[in-house]
Amino acid sequence: MDQLLQHALNAMILGGTYALLGIGLTLIFGIMRVVNFTHGEVYAFGAYMMYMFVMLIGANFIVSLVLAVVLGVMLGALIEIVLLRRLRGADIDTTMLVMIGAGIAMQNSEQLVWSGVAKSINSPFPSAPLVMGAVSVSWTRLFVFAVAVVLIAATYALIQKTRLGKSMRATFQDREAAALMGVRIDRVHTATFALGSGLAAAAGALLGPVFVVYPTIGDLASLKAFAIVILGGLGSIPGATIGGFILAFMEELGAGYVSSGYRDAMGFLLIIVILLVKPTGLFARKERIG
Amino acid sequence: MLEVEGLVCRYGKVEAVRDLTMRVERGELVTLIGANGAGKTTSLKAISGLLSPAAGRIVFDGQDITRASARRVLELGIAHCPEGRRVFPYMTVRENLEMGCFLRRDADGIAEDMDKLFARFPILHERRDQAAGTLSGGEQQMLAISRALMSRPKLVLFDEPSLGLAPNLVERTFEIIEGIRKDGVTVVMVEQNAFAALELSDRSYVLEQGRVTLTGTGRELLENPHVRQAYLGA
Amino acid sequence: MTFEVREGEVLSLIGPNGAGKTSAFNAITGYIHASSGSIVYRGAPLVGLKPNQIAEHGVVRTFQKTSVFNGLTVLDNVMVGLHRRAKQHPLAIMLGLPGVRRDEARLRDLAWEILDLVGLRARAEETAVSLSYGELRLLEVAIALAAEPTLLLLDEPVSGMNPAETGAFMALLARIRTRGITVLLVEHDMKMVMGVSDRIVCLNQGRIIADGPPAAIQSDPQVIRAYLGERYVRARG
Amino acid sequence: QETIKIGVTQPLTGAFAASGNYVAQGARIAEDEINAAGGVLGKKIQLVIEDNKSNPTEAVATVEKLIVRDKVPVIMGAWSSTLTLAVMPKLQEYKVPMVVETSSSGKITTSGNPYVFRISPTSEMEAVAFKPLVAKLGIKKADFLNTNNDFGIGSAAEYSKMLKGQGVAVGVMETMDPKATDFSAQLTRIKASGGDTLFVTTAVEQVTLILKQAKELQLNARIITTGGSNSPDQLIAQAGDAANGSFHTVFFPPWFPEVVTNPEPAKRYMTEWQKRGHEPGGLTEGFRGYDGIFTIAEAIKIAGKAEPAAIKDALWKTKVKGVYGNIEFIKQGPAGNESGQNIPSVYLVKIDGGKVAKSGL
Amino acid sequence: MSRAVSLASSVAWVGFLVTLPLWMDNLYFLHVLIIAGIFIVAAMSLNLLLGYTGQLSLGHVAFFGIGAYASSLCSLGFEIHVLDVPITLAPKPVWFSMLVAVTFAGLCGWFIGKISFKVRGAYFVIVSVSFAEVTRLVALNWLELTQGPMALNNIPFLKFWFPGIGDVDILGKVPNYYLVLGVAIVTYVIIRRLVHSRAGRAMIALRENEPLATSVGIDVTRFLVLATVVSAALAGLAGAVYAHYVRIVDPDVFLFIYTVTMVIMVITGGKGTLAGPIVGGLIFGILPEVLRGFEVKPELQWIVYGVLMILIVYFLPDGIVPAVRDAWKRWTGRTGAPPAEPTGTAVPAEARP
Numbered sequence A: 001m002d003q004l005l006q007h008a009l010n011a012m013i014l015g016g017t018y019a020l021l022g023i024g025l026t027l028i029f030g031i032m033r034v035v036n037f038t039h040g041e042v043y044a045f046g047a048y049m050m051y052m053f054v055m056l057i058g059a060n061f062i063v064s065l066v067l068a069v070v071l072g073v074m075l076g077a078l079i080e081i082v083l084l085r086r087l088r089g090a091d092i093d094t095t096m097l098v099m100i101g102a103g104i105a106m107q108n109s110e111q112l113v114w115s116g117v118a119k120s121i122n123s124p125f126p127s128a129p130l131v132m133g134a135v136s137v138s139w140t141r142l143f144v145f146a147v148a149v150v151l152i153a154a155t156y157a158l159i160q161k162t163r164l165g166k167s168m169r170a171t172f173q174d175r176e177a178a179a180l181m182g183v184r185i186d187r188v189h190t191a192t193f194a195l196g197s198g199l200a201a202a203a204g205a206l207l208g209p210v211f212v213v214y215p216t217i218g219d220l221a222s223l224k225a226f227a228i229v230i231l232g233g234l235g236s237i238p239g240a241t242i243g244g245f246i247l248a249f250m251e252e253l254g255a256g257y258v259s260s261g262y263r264d265a266m267g268f269l270l271i272i273v274i275l276l277v278k279p280t281g282l283f284a285r286k287e288r289i290g
Numbered sequence B: 001m002l003e004v005e006g007l008v009c010r011y012g013k014v015e016a017v018r019d020l021t022m023r024v025e026r027g028e029l030v031t032l033i034g035a036n037g038a039g040k041t042t043s044l045k046a047i048s049g050l051l052s053p054a055a056g057r058i059v060f061d062g063q064d065i066t067r068a069s070a071r072r073v074l075e076l077g078i079a080h081c082p083e084g085r086r087v088f089p090y091m092t093v094r095e096n097l098e099m100g101c102f103l104r105r106d107a108d109g110i111a112e113d114m115d116k117l118f119a120r121f122p123i124l125h126e127r128r129d130q131a132a133g134t135l136s137g138g139e140q141q142m143l144a145i146s147r148a149l150m151s152r153p154k155l156v157l158f159d160e161p162s163l164g165l166a167p168n169l170v171e172r173t174f175e176i177i178e179g180i181r182k183d184g185v186t187v188v189m190v191e192q193n194a195f196a197a198l199e200l201s202d203r204s205y206v207l208e209q210g211r212v213t214l215t216g217t218g219r220e221l222l223e224n225p226h227v228r229q230a231y232l233g234a
Numbered sequence C: 001m002t003f004e005v006r007e008g009e010v011l012s013l014i015g016p017n018g019a020g021k022t023s024a025f026n027a028i029t030g031y032i033h034a035s036s037g038s039i040v041y042r043g044a045p046l047v048g049l050k051p052n053q054i055a056e057h058g059v060v061r062t063f064q065k066t067s068v069f070n071g072l073t074v075l076d077n078v079m080v081g082l083h084r085r086a087k088q089h090p091l092a093i094m095l096g097l098p099g100v101r102r103d104e105a106r107l108r109d110l111a112w113e114i115l116d117l118v119g120l121r122a123r124a125e126e127t128a129v130s131l132s133y134g135e136l137r138l139l140e141v142a143i144a145l146a147a148e149p150t151l152l153l154l155d156e157p158v159s160g161m162n163p164a165e166t167g168a169f170m171a172l173l174a175r176i177r178t179r180g181i182t183v184l185l186v187e188h189d190m191k192m193v194m195g196v197s198d199r200i201v202c203l204n205q206g207r208i209i210a211d212g213p214p215a216a217i218q219s220d221p222q223v224i225r226a227y228l229g230e231r232y233v234r235a236r237g
Numbered sequence D: 001q002e003t004i005k006i007g008v009t010q011p012l013t014g015a016f017a018a019s020g021n022y023v024a025q026g027a028r029i030a031e032d033e034i035n036a037a038g039g040v041l042g043k044k045i046q047l048v049i050e051d052n053k054s055n056p057t058e059a060v061a062t063v064e065k066l067i068v069r070d071k072v073p074v075i076m077g078a079w080s081s082t083l084t085l086a087v088m089p090k091l092q093e094y095k096v097p098m099v100v101e102t103s104s105s106g107k108i109t110t111s112g113n114p115y116v117f118r119i120s121p122t123s124e125m126e127a128v129a130f131k132p133l134v135a136k137l138g139i140k141k142a143d144f145l146n147t148n149n150d151f152g153i154g155s156a157a158e159y160s161k162m163l164k165g166q167g168v169a170v171g172v173m174e175t176m177d178p179k180a181t182d183f184s185a186q187l188t189r190i191k192a193s194g195g196d197t198l199f200v201t202t203a204v205e206q207v208t209l210i211l212k213q214a215k216e217l218q219l220n221a222r223i224i225t226t227g228g229s230n231s232p233d234q235l236i237a238q239a240g241d242a243a244n245g246s247f248h249t250v251f252f253p254p255w256f257p258e259v260v261t262n263p264e265p266a267k268r269y270m271t272e273w274q275k276r277g278h279e280p281g282g283l284t285e286g287f288r289g290y291d292g293i294f295t296i297a298e299a300i301k302i303a304g305k306a307e308p309a310a311i312k313d314a315l316w317k318t319k320v321k322g323v324y325g326n327i328e329f330i331k332q333g334p335a336g337n338e339s340g341q342n343i344p345s346v347y348l349v350k351i352d353g354g355k356v357a358k359s360g361l
Numbered sequence E: 001m002s003r004a005v006s007l008a009s010s011v012a013w014v015g016f017l018v019t020l021p022l023w024m025d026n027l028y029f030l031h032v033l034i035i036a037g038i039f040i041v042a043a044m045s046l047n048l049l050l051g052y053t054g055q056l057s058l059g060h061v062a063f064f065g066i067g068a069y070a071s072s073l074c075s076l077g078f079e080i081h082v083l084d085v086p087i088t089l090a091p092k093p094v095w096f097s098m099l100v101a102v103t104f105a106g107l108c109g110w111f112i113g114k115i116s117f118k119v120r121g122a123y124f125v126i127v128s129v130s131f132a133e134v135t136r137l138v139a140l141n142w143l144e145l146t147q148g149p150m151a152l153n154n155i156p157f158l159k160f161w162f163p164g165i166g167d168v169d170i171l172g173k174v175p176n177y178y179l180v181l182g183v184a185i186v187t188y189v190i191i192r193r194l195v196h197s198r199a200g201r202a203m204i205a206l207r208e209n210e211p212l213a214t215s216v217g218i219d220v221t222r223f224l225v226l227a228t229v230v231s232a233a234l235a236g237l238a239g240a241v242y243a244h245y246v247r248i249v250d251p252d253v254f255l256f257i258y259t260v261t262m263v264i265m266v267i268t269g270g271k272g273t274l275a276g277p278i279v280g281g282l283i284f285g286i287l288p289e290v291l292r293g294f295e296v297k298p299e300l301q302w303i304v305y306g307v308l309m310i311l312i313v314y315f316l317p318d319g320i321v322p323a324v325r326d327a328w329k330r331w332t333g334r335t336g337a338p339p340a341e342p343t344g345t346a347v348p349a350e351a352r353p
Ligand SMILES: Nc1ncnc2c1ncn2[C@@H]1O[C@H](COP(=O)(O)OP(=O)(O)OP(=O)(O)O)[C@@H](O)[C@H]1O
Pocket: B011, B014, B015, B016, B017, B034, B035, B036, B037, B038, B039, B040, B041, B042, B043, B083, C133, E341, E342, E343, E344, E347, E348
């Protein structure tokens, strides 16, 4: 029982960052239909920025976090403007290929700059955990969870309550028609990609101090983000949030009670099963033929 | 009100519009007719800022809008109801209409206009919360027209508004367009249904391979033997 | 709704937008599943079959939105349409048996024949995207014809065509009829509908409101109210 | 001037990157020192260092490259047991000897490959050396957490065999992928098992995380890391007070250089390491590369020419006063195809109050 | 290109490749060519799915890895326990193991095809990635069967019996080179025949317009499954050849980057063209080695590789082969070149139905 509670708590905390990662990608992959292989690299970028500010420059932890996210947003905007803007209207494979190229270049730049050796980031929180009966959780993880929840809520509000959200949806359904409505297409593209990237960077900056940072951390992060997006349905923010938590619970319980080696397989198995039962994903859209 | 002078538009090496000149006066209803691929759609896109012309000049209300963005053109009061409906398929009917007044901030006016449109097209009201992509072809066309009107434009560009509509709706559509014109809105319309279009219009241009080959009042063109033979199937 | 298509005739389905014409097509050809009722073709029930299985019965359709294989040449478009007539086993293909080559040659001849019928021979080597709109609609019909239909369903084949092009299409339809193919037509162009149909069924809100020869339909008050409109009647006469 | 090439394959990226880089840095120190002293056989030596990316197939590819393309007569590598085992058939295929500087799996020297010469201790040697401490530390029930590769599995097998022989109960034996970073599931299970001691065998990156996460989960068992690649200094720097109270086996204790067999080379190595500004945490790893290259250079000297067969024969005669101790090879494995094995010293240290302390061994 | 020209050029190519080891004494370069060749076979098989049916499989490496593991395990033998029941397999000859591997990979393809072609587009991408990840994790964790991260070592090499010559060991560079060349030619021929037939047209039709394809009687699932089976079997063959050449396999053969490498080869070469994967495979198989010649850090090489990929996409969006073909057409002054791609400032988006 204690063990189950502890697993559940672990999963809850992990789910927050997964959700963050998933929401970031659902904007880019789910809405923009860019198979974004730089997502994991921006995640790693966020983590490395955190390392640089906290460990090398010695800046305040919270300030560093904010800076890392802001830089992530800027990096996202840069990628969109430099790489994707000229590919408007290209098919999904073409943009995917460019993003793979960019991902490879980014990962190796990270390696070049930071070397292949894992880095760890100290967190300012007490290392003694918060103990609640038989279960315990570190303050750092608790902080990560809180920030993740705040970011998720903020993003949701941004998409729901602002004109930006609506113009995003319109733009990615029919770009030309959206332009005729007065939507500034280029800005919407850049903003969406930057927002998604910022969330990835945030996830990286938050998890960096919990785990360690090395150049290829983005690989698995990206695959998991894709899994979450599919679980929750393309483009759905509540879906991605739920998907993030489902994945975390699956992994944690699978690792705890089935086999820790198959931990990362859980999410992928889940995707396969879900898509088999409901081929169009959890949140299917209606389309007509003819 | 709108002047187009020596307009040239290219897609890569394909010259879709070559040297188009036309003018539209305030309150007029002007139609463009021509075979498939004559460059009608391309001209409208150039006017509304979706395409940047290779040469020529477009002036609206004394302002040069030759290379203005679609947003700027809309702000100046030109709405474009595109060919092929182009509704936002995953947004509801209502959301589509809301997109139509994306640049407007007057909530009351918007609500009033929306009610007016729903009264005109009860079927849209009935389906207001259905995703637009699931509407039938004709329903989508009605939605597209309504959406264009939501911005309260001074000039509307209609690209084949009767495409795929039932005869009675074609008729309704033309009535609506006449109504719009009566409300003081200037209209430029591209139509395949040349007979109805010419009957309705004050003046008309015949486009052939990107050039204006004939122009005159609707009645004049209806009588023109070349037009009768090529576009009216008589 | 209940209606019947008779062997060899041209039956038109008309009705206001959203009346359910395309939906009826989709149900007949298996793209959507009818909630209830039956569809029987030459004695064989079609409900529950997949579109490709329905095509095997000789029921072939075109689409309301122009629909061809964009990246392929005109000839290849028709070759794809000939799928049902090809006799090639995958293993035979991979082993490169001579029968496969012979079959390919036969298909090619068939394809040219169909292109001749619709009048696209001159454009055979062009990719479909470079065709004009009118030619695209001809190509659509060519693809459907290649699938050896006995019942051909056409969804608004002349929408967006000008009257001259429509005339040419009507001539093609006449040639198709001579091959003994039954045609079910959905169209809003009344000149075309009245010109080619043997019989017309008028739908409204998913129900049949009139059924009869063109002349009767044209003067049916219900049809005029729901569909044709007053101006149409005035224009005629 | 012509040089003598020496191939080095190390994990410079991937799961074992930290250790691999330290070994490579140690090797560079040896290279410069040897060349400053005039090289061998009148020629300078030149290291060709390839990154095996912590992956066995890549390791094979690097060895292939070193031998076929760079034509090196001798190799040092490949850090992890799995990597070393992977490249061994290639040594046999091309008849090129390799000095193994880190790997601990018993299989390496018992499988009958006459081209491997190991200067690091085997897990078995380590476990045997640990035996007297079982009673001293009062171990009653032990759990294991190790990587699921030859290094981790081999070590866990040897230690658990030894512990059982001492009457200690063995609880759960959890494994992890060398690339994993989240061990909360395993640690939760280990906590439920309730042993008093947890033996951990993996590279230093994962040890850091395990110490931190064990503390977060309030795992109270004493943690002992084995395998010698655990860099206590780095643990203190990165795991902070989560490292306090943990024990670690090391094969070179830079904190008390006075206890080593050959203080002279140890001091030279440590001074140069500091001068180059390398991580102090890498001292416990870099010496392996340093010793490995000296061993190879000595063998070339004895061979009199830079040719694989000659170097292989010479390695049997090589005696080096190294940081590892007095390096010389004894025969292990099936007769006729024996591999070389050195017998180095093993030390156990404890981290206490952010400092490394001596602890018995 | 006329038939005669293309026939002559393919004969010249094959002749060049067959004689290459006779005058090329740089064994390392031969090694690079062998690895590139194996990847070309895999890329050709991927092209069948990606280029012809339009299904973007980002898990293709799974079939490659399955082929490698199946062939290795079959030739090494194994003993596993399923629910405490021991299952053993005695080592089998390598040629037999390779056949088993091809069949097994084909079966996996059939299975994946059957279950995953209910989902298309972006979903299929993710299902295929997931499948590859799951296979990788199984290879990593089923220690008893696969040795996990310890890799399968000492994999035997292929032996052939040739009439007149007797047993030939496919060991070392030159014999493996010929083996890979042979496998590549067979793969090429099979795919070529397939795409120029009813089956290939059905696949292309599905890529271009699925509702229309079904309306003329094409059974979507059947042809997609056929494509996956053939594609998976060929990828499995490539994997088996790979395993018996490098003689070690570890779970990293399932790494995503290898799928990416194949995708890059196909797309830069020109997806949906027969020569595309070959051209792309040669470029991206040899490029890393060329870059290495500049004696720069490996990271820098990879950065150049990534940037080059982006540039190829920008400047040759359809891939190299179609671009060269168009250039050739223009040069020989043929008419009827396809119309230029729309490059207007506003490219019309697809109107929804
Ligand atoms: N995106 C494009 N890329 C390349 N060529 C194009 C593109 N859009 C249109 N064209 C070409 O430009 C020419 C004019 O097209 P346009 O759509 O303006 O004609 P249209 O008069 O509106 O015809 P329709 O009556 O069919 O709507 C045609 O030859 C067409 O093929």
